[in-house]
Amino acid sequence: MFDRSVFPVVAAVGPTAEQVSLGFFPDLWVVPPHRPREVAVDTDTLYLANAGSDDVLAVDLVTRFPKWHARAVGQEPDGIVLDTSRGLLYVLTLTGQEIVTLSASTGEIQSRLRFAHDPTPSQIARGRYLFGNATDPRLTKDQWMSCAICHPDGDVDGRQWNFGDGPLDTHTLRGALACAPLHYTAHLDEIQDTYDFTRRTMAGRWFVQKDEMNDYLGASNAGYNRDLDALGAYIESLTPKRPPSPPSEALAAIEEGRKIFFSEKAGCAACHPPPLYTDSGQEDVRGNFIRHDVGTCREGEDEALQLLDTPSLLGLRQSEPYLHDGRASTLESVFTYHNREDLHGHTSHLSENDIYCLSEFICYLDPGPAQTSQ
Numbered sequence: 001m002f003d004r005s006v007f008p009v010v011a012a013v014g015p016t017a018e019q020v021s022l023g024f025f026p027d028l029w030v031v032p033p034h035r036p037r038e039v040a041v042d043t044d045t046l047y048l049a050n051a052g053s054d055d056v057l058a059v060d061l062v063t064r065f066p067k068w069h070a071r072a073v074g075q076e077p078d079g080i081v082l083d084t085s086r087g088l089l090y091v092l093t094l095t096g097q098e099i100v101t102l103s104a105s106t107g108e109i110q111s112r113l114r115f116a117h118d119p120t121p122s123q124i125a126r127g128r129y130l131f132g133n134a135t136d137p138r139l140t141k142d143q144w145m146s147c148a149i150c151h152p153d154g155d156v157d158g159r160q161w162n163f164g165d166g167p168l169d170t171h172t173l174r175g176a177l178a179c180a181p182l183h184y185t186a187h188l189d190e191i192q193d194t195y196d197f198t199r200r201t202m203a204g205r206w207f208v209q210k211d212e213m214n215d216y217l218g219a220s221n222a223g224y225n226r227d228l229d230a231l232g233a234y235i236e237s238l239t240p241k242r243p244p245s246p247p248s249e250a251l252a253a254i255e256e257g258r259k260i261f262f263s264e265k266a267g268c269a270a271c272h273p274p275p276l277y278t279d280s281g282q283e284d285v286r287g288n289f290i291r292h293d294v295g296t297c298r299e300g301e302d303e304a305l306q307l308l309d310t311p312s313l314l315g316l317r318q319s320e321p322y323l324h325d326g327r328a329s330t331l332e333s334v335f336t337y338h339n340r341e342d343l344h345g346h347t348s349h350l351s352e353n354d355i356y357c358l359s360e361f362i363c364y365l366d367p368g369p370a371q372t373s374q
């Protein structure tokens with residue numbers, strides 16, 4: 001029933017870097033492995049440890065068809081080692097914190113060894129597991145998708161997705177909840193509201209029935225389901241990554257950029273005020289969340305995207321390409337080519353060097369010492 005939007009492909013790269021793709025595994029389309037993390041190889045077999053589907057798959061390298069598919073190996077298989085002399089595979093599971101031993105010829109589980117205790121608070125660890133997992137029918141169907149496939153570790157895949165309302169650039173989840181409402185359309189204010197997206201795009205059933213839920217921007221939908229709250233707690237725990245310390249030769253440019261950013265003429269801080277560098281969450285006189293058209297909304301684009309929630313500028317260096325549809329491959333182009341009418345702050349008076357300084361300033365914005373990256 002699925003298209004090929006999210007599917008694992010195994011590619012073999014030779015020493016001379018010519019790439020030989022092994023292609024799709026046609027007979028696994030019904031239950032594809034999800035988020036393969038590591039491979040082990042012997043002469044005729046490729047073993048895949050799949051973090052998102054909790055399984056291990058052995059593929060015949062000659063026929064390229066599966067030899068066996070061991071399901072429910074453990075929570076989040078992340079590493080795999082083959083011991084050819086004993087005919088065993090050792091699989092490390094990240095959330096399960098186990099070493100699972102399997103027979104290399106049949107995939108049968110031989111033993112399990114719990115090797116460590118994860119110090120992550122249990123609710124956040126549970127949320128992280130659900131976030132990366134494609135076996136739970138509440139989130140997806142037939143091991144197809146997980147949140148992590150587009151938001152790896154809560155970051156971005158750098159891709160643009162069309163969910164029926166035009167191409168949209170994947171948004172980082174780091175710091176997202178501190179700047180609620182969520183999405184460019186500002187129609188949700190917590191992860192517990194992600195019902196429509198999960199049903200429509202991921203083919204998941206969701207954790208709560210829609211008629212049991214409050215309006216997305218109304219009373220909270222937290223407290224209805226423990227797993228759903230765990231997913232929310234995990235995403236809430238993701239904070240923007242701190243930038244590296246700027247090299248000393250960049251300090252003058254950053255200071256110059258800071259002056260431009262806060263100047264009345266450029267006007268950036270009106271919509272991107274510190275500390276989060278966004279006005280997301282502020283309301284207009286009618287009590288609606290503030291959104292703007294900064295000249296980037298396209299004619300014919302979905303009505304909900306005619307005005308956009310202002311993104312935070314924290315963690316910007318991880319989020320290229322820029323703008324809601326990913327049209328800007330560099331920061332400089334956001335203020336030049338994509339702002340020819342001065343609708344996105346006033347930038348036409350700025351020299352090439354000014355634009356460089358402004359970009360340096362926003363690239364080195366620091367979320368502050370209280371926030372640490374995970």
Ligand code: HEC
Pocket residue numbers: 139145146147148149150151160161168169170171172173176177181182183184185191194198202
């Ligand atoms: C197929 C790719 C894809 C998958 C799967 C996916 N997302 Fe996203 N996500 C996106 C894109 C693209 C955006 C930006 C578009 C938007 O904001 O509407 C986004 C935006 C978001 C935002 C808004 C961030 C902000 O700061 O406004 C949240 C929250 C979010 N996703 C959570 C999730 C959760 C939770 C899951 C799993 C249930 C998930 N996403 C699965 C692609 C995906």
Ligand code: HEC
Pocket residue numbers: 261266267268269270271272291292293294296297308309310311313316319321322323324325331334335344345346347358362
């Ligand atoms: C009127 C409000 C407003 C003003 C003024 C404004 N911005 Fe924005 N900014 C937005 C909105 C809304 C978006 C989202 C536009 C889009 O994605 O198409 C945005 C997007 C951005 C982005 C892209 C972020 C990303 O992750 O893709 C950057 C960078 C940015 N603004 C920096 C600035 C700077 C620097 C200035 C001053 C020259 C400025 N903005 C002035 C509202 C504003």
